[in-house]
Amino acid sequence: MKLGYYPGCSLKGGSREYKESVVALCKRFDITLVEVPDWNCCGATAAHNLNKELSLSLPARILAQAEKAGFEEILVPCAACYNRLMVTAHEMKTQPALGQRVKEIIGMEVSGKVRILNVIQLIEKYLLDKLELKMHRPFDYRAACYYGCLLVRPSNILQFDRPEDPETMDKVIRKIGGQPVEWEFKVECCGAGMSVSRTDLVAKLSGKVIDNAVYRGAEVIIVACPMCHSNLDMRRPDINKYLEKKTDIPVLYITQAMGLAVGISEKELGLHRHFVPVRLPEKGLLTDMPGEELEHQQKEG
Amino acid sequence: MSSAPHTIHKKGSLMEEIHDAREISVQKCYQCGKCSAGCPLAEDMDYPPSVIMRLLQTEDRQNEAIALRSETIWLCVTCETCATRCPMEIDIPGVMDFCRQRSLEKKMTHPKAKNIIAFHKAFLDSIDYTGRLYELGLIADYKARSFQLGQDVALAPGMIAKGKLSFLPELIRDRKGLAAIFRKTLHRKGGRS
Known part of the structure; x- marks a missing residue:
């Protein structure tokens, strides 16, 4: 297609x-x-x-x-x-x-x-129904799904998900074997376009997001916005300075998390391009998932 | 979001202009303060969003000038939290957009907003020239406009190593068409907000 x-x-x-x-x-x-x-x-x-x-x-x-x-x-x-x-x-x-x-x-x-x-609409509309056949290994991590502003607001125009407590990304994470955490900063602002002109404010707003995700036990933050990503990832030294502690929670795009679950290589997904190193512990490799074998069988059948 | 028919604006007030230009009714605000409570940057602003709304409601020239000269209007990141929560469904970020543009036209911008404005202008310059954002050009332009020469220099090697910084801009074919859009909008004398 x-x-x-x-x-x-x-x-x-x-x-x-x-x-x-x-x-x-x-x-x-x-x-x-x-x-x-x-x-x-x-x-x-x-x-x-x-x-x-x-x-x-x-x-x-x-x-x-x-x-x-x-x-x-x-x-x-x-x-x-x-x-x-x-x-x-x-x-x-x-x-x-x-x-x-x-x-x-x-x-x-x-x-x-x-x-x-x-x-997320792409994933819901075209990928989820074929996901089971493509599963390679579960993305078995506690994930803070971070929606930020631009995906959900202004809600009267976008009409996508719930503006205060969206859940579409959480559902996708659950489908690929992850555990979305309950947290308070799902739709708070990262500081967006002020990354260069007011880095101090971005460090503060993004710092609160990172801090809450870690506090709620997340191992990884999942995003669907390049601005959220660069603020949470590239601005981590400024964030850590604001928080006065060293946080090393990685930030992945939803497409990277899903890509890992369906067996695409880390390199192809560009994980090496992040500033905060993506070091997720190996979990659940080809254990209880039907995976490629099922897909193969279906193609042959 | 049209105003009630009995609403009478003071002629030439900003509130009237905002209504005419954007169909936003500032007078509907009843000062509940929800916008200021949810605003992620309220504590960094000189006036919280609800006070900006009140200043405009007075339709007083001096109060309007306070709003246009405020740092608030430039710190607003248009996260739309206020608009989502406003019980009167007032498009507060739309009000901020209007005030920013008017503040710029009247040269009333807050001195501390200098870098924010420099960045926006550098960003649009880049699109005007090439049609797409050219990050290296943007940073050079921003540094020239803001004199923040040393800022983020440490980031560059990492970005290059990770393949995140292109040395050459991507040019679109229809640059003439793009330039015409800028001529008819941003570069138009007496353009509307």
Whole structure:
């Protein structure tokens, strides 16, 4: 199966292991991702902070390009891009005059018929029903599923999961053999786009997230957003300084956790690209899972 | 989210402008304080979000100026927690976006917001030139704008070793189209907020 795909800038740069794990996971489930032709940056936080029309026009051009390429549905793994695309589609639909103005700015037509999928929706819609056959070893760890802001808010527009206590990622973790922990910082903000301009504030907000995850007994934090990842991972020295202790809990993308469970190599999933080393104890290797043998049997049968 | 028909704004007040431009009704705020209670950065702000709302509600020029000159509007990270919890469903981050843009236009930005604004501008420069974010270019541009020359230098070797930093930008084909979008929005004189 082929699926339209908007990687966005983070996945091409600082968060390339997210892209690598998304692509590898999809391949394992026989999905080929096809990039939106000649895509541009969504504008992220900077655009909506400085100019509203720009903040809608940049995502609108992406949606227009996707439509032109004939995609009915596109996967947008970056939570920030997903958020901007969803908000733009919503504003253009509910405010026709504004929508018209945006179409004039970009000089392209946008009908709004392209469906936008975040990475968890991709997993739920296309991967979970085939998961049992592909299981290689359970991801048998206590995991703090961290949703952050952009996947779940503004909830009236995104209409994805519960805004205060989301559970879709927790369900995925349970399906691959993990144990999601109950914790308080599931949807708190990591500091997002202030990583460079106010690292002190990012260290504080992300520090509270890390501290609570560790306190609740998590062995690993699971994310679905490149900004959350880089703040919790790359900014760990600043975080540890803020917390006045050395935390070494690794932060994995949901696609990396799932990739490990279905037997994709650590290298292919880009685990070596993290700043906080991923040292998960070996557990549950090919014990009670039907795994590849079952898949093999089914193919032959 | 349209306002009640009996609502009369003071002509030319920011509250009226916000309503006209974004259909957000600041006057609906009844000061419950939920936005300030949930805001992850309230304690770092000079005025918590609910006070910004109150300042705007007074429709008083001096109070409006306090809001536009505040550090609050630049510290807001648009995490949307306030909007999710507001019992009146007021789009508070939308109010912050409006205030940021107006504060910038009127050159009323808080001195401590300098680096935050420098970063946003450097980010958009990068997209304007290449269509996609070029991280190395962004950092160079940010350093030039903010004079934070030494910051994060220690991170670079690690990022390069982990294959996270490209030396060359990715250019999109339709750069003319992208430049036109910037010309019609951000670079337009007298553009709306």
